[in-house]
Amino acid sequence: MSKKNIILAMLIIATMVLSAFSGCIGEEKAPTTTTAPKPSAIVFNSTQLRPPPETEWVTTELLPQFEEETGIKVTFVPEEYVPFESRLIGEVESGNVKVSVAGGLYGDFSLLMEKEYLTDLTGIDLPNRTFIKTFWDLSFYKGKQVFVPWMQATYILVANKKALEYLPEGADMNALTYDQLIEWAKNIYDATGQKKFGLPAGPKGLLHRFVHGYIYPSYTGKTVANFNTPEAVTMWEKMKELWKYTHPSSPMWDAMGEPLIAEDVWVAWDHTARFKTAIEEKPDDFVVLPSPAGPMGRGFITVIAGLSVPKGAPHIDEAKKLIEYLTRPETQVEITKGVGFFPVVEEAAVELPGGPLKVIAEGVVAQSGASDAIPAMLPIGLGEKAGEFSTIYKETFYSIVIDGEPIEDVLSARWAELKALYEETGAPYPAPG
Incomplete structure (x- = not known):
C-alpha cells in the first residue's frame, strides 16, 4: 500500500473513532423518525x-x-x-x-x-x-x-290516522300512557262498535316481548325480579281491561302488518320489521308512535x-x-x-x-329518546332454555287475560317456574333486572 493510501486509511479510521467517542460523551444522536406502516387490512x-x-x-x-x-x-x-x-x-x-x-x-x-x-x-x-x-x-x-x-x-305502536280523532282529550300521541291507550281503544269501540286494537298473540307472534319488555318494566320497573308483586297484579288488571277492546282475532295473528292494511285494526303493537310492508304500501295512512308508559316509565325492548x-x-x-x-x-x-x-x-x-x-x-328514535325511557334487554345466558323464558311470559298472558284465571294464582305458579329457570342456568336477569 502506498504511503498516501496508508495516511488516507488512518484518517478514515480516526474519524470513525472520534464520531463514536463523541457520541459516548454526551452528544445525543438525533432520533430517527419512522412512520408506522398502515395495516393492509x-x-x-x-x-x-x-x-x-x-x-x-x-x-x-x-x-x-x-x-x-x-x-x-x-x-x-x-x-x-x-x-x-x-x-x-x-x-x-x-x-x-x-x-x-x-x-x-x-x-x-x-x-x-x-x-x-x-x-x-x-x-x-x-x-x-x-x-x-x-x-x-x-x-x-x-x-x-x-x-x-x-x-x-325495536317494537313500536303503529296507528291508522283514522284513529287519531279518538285520542283521549289532552293526550300526546308521542307520549301516551297505558291508561290513555285503554281509553283510546275504548273511544274507538264506543264510536264504531268495533275492537280496533291489535296484538300479535298468535302461535308465532311476539306477544311475549310485549309482556316481558314493555308492560313489566313500565308497571314494575323490572323484567324478572318483580314478576309476582302487587304492581304486577295491577298491571294484569289493566291488561284485562285493554283486552276488552282488542280485536278477537289477535290470538290468531302472528304479525300485525296485514291486519293494519286490511283495517281490521287501527292501532297495533309489533316489531318494526313486521310493520314495514304496511307502511311501504300505505305510507300516508299511518303514524308510528312510541310505546306507552306505565307508573314506572316507558318500558321498551331495545x-x-x-x-x-x-x-x-x-x-x-x-x-x-x-x-x-x-x-x-x-x-x-x-x-x-x-x-x-x-x-x-x-x-x-x-x-x-x-x-x-x-x-x-322517527317513531323508533322518539321511543328510545324518551325522557322516561326504561330500556329492556333480551334475555341472555339461557342457552337452549331461552324458549322456556318466552313461553312463561306468553302463557301468563294467555292464562290471565284470555282464559280469565285468577291473577295471583297464575303469577305464583309461573314465578316458581321462572325462578327455577334462572337458578338452573345461573343466567343474570336481563336489564332492567
Whole structure:
C-alpha cells in the first residue's frame, strides 16, 4: 500500500473513532423518525349483518367508501354469537388478538365486559352527532366506555290516522300512557262498535316481548325480579281491561302488518320489521308512535348493537376511525336504507329521506329518546332454555287475560317456574333486572 493510501486509511479510521467517542460523551444522536406502516387490512368481526344479502351489502356498499376515504382495508367476518365470543376470549387470553373491531348486540359483550377484555374507549372522538342518551349510558362498564352504540331495532305502536280523532282529550300521541291507550281503544269501540286494537298473540307472534319488555318494566320497573308483586297484579288488571277492546282475532295473528292494511285494526303493537310492508304500501295512512308508559316509565325492548375493541387489539387508531365512520349520521342513514336497522344518533332520523323508513325511524328514535325511557334487554345466558323464558311470559298472558284465571294464582305458579329457570342456568336477569 502506498504511503498516501496508508495516511488516507488512518484518517478514515480516526474519524470513525472520534464520531463514536463523541457520541459516548454526551452528544445525543438525533432520533430517527419512522412512520408506522398502515395495516393492509383490519378485521371487523360481527354477530350482526350475517345473512348473505346483508353481508354482501356491507362488503360492496358500506365499507368501500371508508376504505377509499382512509386507505384502510377492512376484512368483514360475520359470525354466530358462540364462536364470536369464544374467538375474542381466546385471542385476548392468548395475547394474539387479530380482531380490531367487534360488532354485536349488547348482550353479546356481557362476558367480555365482566372479564374486562374490552379496550377503554373513553374520550373517543365522535364529532357532529348526538347519541340517544339511553344507549350512550349503556356504553359504560365500571366507569369505562367499552361499547359504542351502532344501530337498533325495536317494537313500536303503529296507528291508522283514522284513529287519531279518538285520542283521549289532552293526550300526546308521542307520549301516551297505558291508561290513555285503554281509553283510546275504548273511544274507538264506543264510536264504531268495533275492537280496533291489535296484538300479535298468535302461535308465532311476539306477544311475549310485549309482556316481558314493555308492560313489566313500565308497571314494575323490572323484567324478572318483580314478576309476582302487587304492581304486577295491577298491571294484569289493566291488561284485562285493554283486552276488552282488542280485536278477537289477535290470538290468531302472528304479525300485525296485514291486519293494519286490511283495517281490521287501527292501532297495533309489533316489531318494526313486521310493520314495514304496511307502511311501504300505505305510507300516508299511518303514524308510528312510541310505546306507552306505565307508573314506572316507558318500558321498551331495545335490540341495540354496538362496536367494541378487544383488549390488546392491533391498529387501535384505525379501529377508532372505523367506529367513527359507522356512527356518522350519514352512514347511519345508509345502514337504515341498506339493511333496515335504525339509527342510534338523533341527527340521522332527520336526514332520512321521506318515505316509509323515515316514518318508522322517527317513531323508533322518539321511543328510545324518551325522557322516561326504561330500556329492556333480551334475555341472555339461557342457552337452549331461552324458549322456556318466552313461553312463561306468553302463557301468563294467555292464562290471565284470555282464559280469565285468577291473577295471583297464575303469577305464583309461573314465578316458581321462572325462578327455577334462572337458578338452573345461573343466567343474570336481563336489564332492567
